Amino acid sequence: MNTTTSTHGTLTLSADDGVLFVKISAPPLNQLGPELVSDLVELIQTLDTGTPHKVVVFSSADPEFFISHVDLDKVTEYRQAAAALTGEASIALLFRRLSQTKAVTIAQIEGRVRGAGSEFVMSCDMRFAAKETAIFNQNEGGMGALPGGGAIQYLTSLMSRGRALEVLLAAEDHNADIAELYGWINRAIPQAEIADFVSKMAYRIARFPTHGLRQIKARVNHLTLRPTDNFREDSDAFSAGIKDPESQVVIKKAIAKGFGSSRAAELRLGEVLGED
Amino acid sequence: MNTTTSTHGTLTLSADDGVLFVKISAPPLNQLGPELVSDLVELIQTLDTGTPHKVVVFSSADPEFFISHVDLDKVTEYRQAAAALTGEASIALLFRRLSQTKAVTIAQIEGRVRGAGSEFVMSCDMRFAAKETAIFNQNEGGMGALPGGGAIQYLTSLMSRGRALEVLLAAEDHNADIAELYGWINRAIPQAEIADFVSKMAYRIARFPTHGLRQIKARVNHLTLRPTDNFREDSDAFSAGIKDPESQVVIKKAIAKGFGSSRAAELRLGEVLGED
Amino acid sequence: MNTTTSTHGTLTLSADDGVLFVKISAPPLNQLGPELVSDLVELIQTLDTGTPHKVVVFSSADPEFFISHVDLDKVTEYRQAAAALTGEASIALLFRRLSQTKAVTIAQIEGRVRGAGSEFVMSCDMRFAAKETAIFNQNEGGMGALPGGGAIQYLTSLMSRGRALEVLLAAEDHNADIAELYGWINRAIPQAEIADFVSKMAYRIARFPTHGLRQIKARVNHLTLRPTDNFREDSDAFSAGIKDPESQVVIKKAIAKGFGSSRAAELRLGEVLGED
Numbered sequence: 001m002n003t004t005t006s007t008h009g010t011l012t013l014s015a016d017d018g019v020l021f022v023k024i025s026a027p028p029l030n031q032l033g034p035e036l037v038s039d040l041v042e043l044i045q046t047l048d049t050g051t052p053h054k055v056v057v058f059s060s061a062d063p064e065f066f067i068s069h070v071d072l073d074k075v076t077e078y079r080q081a082a083a084a085l086t087g088e089a090s091i092a093l094l095f096r097r098l099s100q101t102k103a104v105t106i107a108q109i110e111g112r113v114r115g116a117g118s119e120f121v122m123s124c125d126m127r128f129a130a131k132e133t134a135i136f137n138q139n140e141g142g143m144g145a146l147p148g149g150g151a152i153q154y155l156t157s158l159m160s161r162g163r164a165l166e167v168l169l170a171a172e173d174h175n176a177d178i179a180e181l182y183g184w185i186n187r188a189i190p191q192a193e194i195a196d197f198v199s200k201m202a203y204r205i206a207r208f209p210t211h212g213l214r215q216i217k218a219r220v221n222h223l224t225l226r227p228t229d230n231f232r233e234d235s236d237a238f239s240a241g242i243k244d245p246e247s248q249v250v251i252k253k254a255i256a257k258g259f260g261s262s263r264a265a266e267l268r269l270g271e272v273l274g275e276d
Numbered sequence: 277m278n279t280t281t282s283t284h285g286t287l288t289l290s291a292d293d294g295v296l297f298v299k300i301s302a303p304p305l306n307q308l309g310p311e312l313v314s315d316l317v318e319l320i321q322t323l324d325t326g327t328p329h330k331v332v333v334f335s336s337a338d339p340e341f342f343i344s345h346v347d348l349d350k351v352t353e354y355r356q357a358a359a360a361l362t363g364e365a366s367i368a369l370l371f372r373r374l375s376q377t378k379a380v381t382i383a384q385i386e387g388r389v390r391g392a393g394s395e396f397v398m399s400c401d402m403r404f405a406a407k408e409t410a411i412f413n414q415n416e417g418g419m420g421a422l423p424g425g426g427a428i429q430y431l432t433s434l435m436s437r438g439r440a441l442e443v444l445l446a447a448e449d450h451n452a453d454i455a456e457l458y459g460w461i462n463r464a465i466p467q468a469e470i471a472d473f474v475s476k477m478a479y480r481i482a483r484f485p486t487h488g489l490r491q492i493k494a495r496v497n498h499l500t501l502r503p504t505d506n507f508r509e510d511s512d513a514f515s516a517g518i519k520d521p522e523s524q525v526v527i528k529k530a531i532a533k534g535f536g537s538s539r540a541a542e543l544r545l546g547e548v549l550g551e552d
Numbered sequence: 553m554n555t556t557t558s559t560h561g562t563l564t565l566s567a568d569d570g571v572l573f574v575k576i577s578a579p580p581l582n583q584l585g586p587e588l589v590s591d592l593v594e595l596i597q598t599l600d601t602g603t604p605h606k607v608v609v610f611s612s613a614d615p616e617f618f619i620s621h622v623d624l625d626k627v628t629e630y631r632q633a634a635a636a637l638t639g640e641a642s643i644a645l646l647f648r649r650l651s652q653t654k655a656v657t658i659a660q661i662e663g664r665v666r667g668a669g670s671e672f673v674m675s676c677d678m679r680f681a682a683k684e685t686a687i688f689n690q691n692e693g694g695m696g697a698l699p700g701g702g703a704i705q706y707l708t709s710l711m712s713r714g715r716a717l718e719v720l721l722a723a724e725d726h727n728a729d730i731a732e733l734y735g736w737i738n739r740a741i742p743q744a745e746i747a748d749f750v751s752k753m754a755y756r757i758a759r760f761p762t763h764g765l766r767q768i769k770a771r772v773n774h775l776t777l778r779p780t781d782n783f784r785e786d787s788d789a790f791s792a793g794i795k796d797p798e799s800q801v802v803i804k805k806a807i808a809k810g811f812g813s814s815r816a817a818e819l820r821l822g823e824v825l826g827e828d
Contacts, residue, residue, distance in 0.1 A: 104717075124714075125717045125721070126717055126718045126721075141492050143484075143485075143488070144485030144487060145488050145491075152495050153499070156499045156500055157712065158712040158714065161401075161433055161501075162434065162461070162462050163459070163462050164496055164500070166401075169380055169401070169484075169489055169492060169493070170480060171484070172477075178463075181456070181463070183715070186715050187730075201718075201722050201724075204722060204724070205722055207828075208695075208802070209802055210798065211696060211798060212799060215793065216693050216698045216721060219704050220708060220713060220717055223705070223708045223782075224708055230499075234495070241491065246485040249485075250484070250485055274480045276483075416764070417765060417768050418760050419760075420760065420761030422768045428768070428771050428775065432772060432775045436711070437709055437772060437773075437777075438674075438677065438710065438735075439738050440772055440776070441656075441677045441678055441772055442678045442753075444768045446757055448756070454739075457739070506775075513771075517764055520764075522761040522762065523761050523764060526761055550759070
């Protein structure tokens with residue numbers, strides 16, 4: 001091993017034997033805001049311009065939150081930050097672009113992924129989640145909007161119409177076992193084993209010939225990624241949806257209860273959204 | 277709570293806080309005949325013309341049969357009843373239309389769903405089934421026809437080619453655990469908990485803003501519902517298939533054994549179809 | 553019962569009550585070489601020209617290997633053998649053609665299916681695997697190529713993008729429970745029960761009217777089989793991929809370790825591919 005570690009804003013990078021370990025650290029809640037988006041943009045650019053990293057593993061520095069959701073105070077800013085990569089102010093297109101990076105991407109999920117957090121991990125090539133700590137929620141429906149980061153596109157590819165509708169319409173917190181049953185993730189792995197499990201798989205893949213890995217990923221993407229236009233439309237519909245008067249009432253109520261600010265409320269956000 | 281209950285032919289309706297509970301009661305076997313179809317037509321019309329019902333929960337008054345299957349003595353009549361909604365004498369198009377109703381629909385499955393019963397619940401947005409009592413069978417293949425109510429369209433969306441072919445070709449009775457594994461339903465829930473589980477989810481969804489719910493459902497339908505023509509073709513192929521001489525022999529034998537008339541035979545229809 | 557048994561090269565056939573049991577025997581490793589391909593070509597031709605066999609059950613005479621993978625020494629020869637059926641030297645097109653045979657095909661999987669072995673069983677209509685002995689691996693990515701027999705087409709139909717990418721990129725050995733979870737197979741069945749389970753299902757289906765079975769299969773194929781061109785492209789990409797210099801290094805190393813020759817190495821091929 002010959003690990004080198006460096007910090008780039010919200011991301012801590014450790015490179016080793018063809019694998020790049022990327023730890024997300026955007027305290028206090030690992031929200032997806034302009035800084036994290038900018039750092040992801042830079043990372044994707046690096047991955048696609050001649051780096052030796054064949055495999056990227058994403059994990060979180062916060063054991064309770066992988067990525068909580070977007071920072072609703074900075075929608076314009078984080079969307080603008082995404083435009084630096086794709087030319088368009090859309091998180092959905094950023095995530096779709098991440099699905100197409102040449103490197104193989106693996107999400108090692110401990111703690112909560114909600115909203116754009118769920119969309120981020122779905123845009124990775126594979127997802128493994130800690131049985132005891134991972135929590136999943138595509139919560140936008142509970143706040144009056146459709147998800148704008150590609151959730152509708154990814155969820156309807158990963159699971160049946162019935163399960164996708166449940167996830168989107170009921171906006172509940174789900175544990176890793178349900179996520180595994182529904183196909184939201186590849187597999188639920190015991191918390192004590194997940195880091196070893198994922199890094200072992202990452203090193204294994206990184207030893208295989210580059211040409212074959214890239215060709216496989218490109219072919220699978222060709223068959224499974226939904227059209228760009230779909231992602232763009234969802235992105236626009238989200239921006240419009242959160243401005244709807246009925247949605248604004250619900251969003252303001254959620255913010256008053258601690259959405260985006262209170263760690264206690266965020267820990268049990270699924271319940272909070274269902275309360276009066 | 278402010279529940280109002282009323283009976284409309286084969287359907288008992290209870291409205292409460294944005295949720296409409298619909299109990300199916302078409303004794304003795306909850307067969308899909310002209311009366312039940314007419315009542316469903318009226319219900320769908322009501323749902324899409326300014327009612328306050330955001331969510332509909334379907335359940336059965338008969339603990340052993342949710343919907344058994346179509347009434348083979350009245351194919352012309354029930355198809356004609358469906359035409360009142362869609363303009364075409366086809367159960368497949370009626371069910372596809374149900375998938376597109378503005379309300380969110382949830383099937384709470386206790387007892388048997390076979391043939392058109394399975395197709396009805398697959399056309400709902402979500403399906404939860406009682407672990408101990410729910411039985412699933414897409415039995416038409418065992419009687420010499422392809423299913424005419426959309427089963428081929430829905431099954432190939434919900435599960436893999438291999439599992440859809442097994443379900444369709446082997447025409448066996450499956451319990452809720454297999455239905456869950458295969459993706460036929462969202463989840464199997466213990467019988468003692470299913471009513472609470474479903475109504476809690478229904479009330480939760482009904483509290484969320486209407487605009488977001490409808491937009492999510494419309495987008496998911498756009499991505500996951502097969503084209504109308506496919507449903508129409510299956511509908512026609514079923515009508516032709518049951519007239520095939522070899523099919524007629526098998527159908528007559530099944531009727532002689534109690535198909536559509538004997539509760540004892542209907543309880544174990546999966547086995548009956550496999551016997552000489 | 554009125555079983556007649558005969559041996560045709562690598563295949564032993566037993567016909568009984570509309571079911572044809574086909575046992576694969578190509579010692580020492582049940583590799584897919586020109587002889588097995590020729591025998592499969594002849595079998596498919598027989599199935600589609602007026603035989604009384606409604607259902608075909610494939611199993612293996614070797615309890616440790618169902619089909620190990622292709623014989624890399626005879627790529628040109630086995631591809632040429634496939635051309636006798638489809639007019640094109642491609643295993644992918646042969647397997648796609650098998651998916652379209654009029655008979656219902658069931659794979660009863662005991663032992664290992666890797667590479668083209670996995671592709672063969674995925675081209676069957678249904679797949680049941682022995683819990684204790686079945687092993688699955690789509691190993692081509694570990695040798696620098698994309699799979700050329702249709703794996704990308706079938707895997708992305710059977711399971712989510714994330715699981716298909718894991719299977720293809722990590723090239724690991726998976727047991728029947730994972731294969732069941734991922735949708736690779738219909739179900740994992742205890743070894744002691746699988747032969748009875750499969751034959752009971754086969755006889756059941758064989759009693760149903762032919763017209764309905766064929767119509768169902770044709771409709772499902774129409775909805776679920778990927779276009780011929782996709783299969784052809786994968787087939788060509790595999791042939792090119794294994795000639796890549798980096799792939800050649802890895803392939804030669806695998807052969808030196810016993811790939812295709814040593815039973816001991818083949819038993820644990822998943823591990824072998826991950827070693828230096």
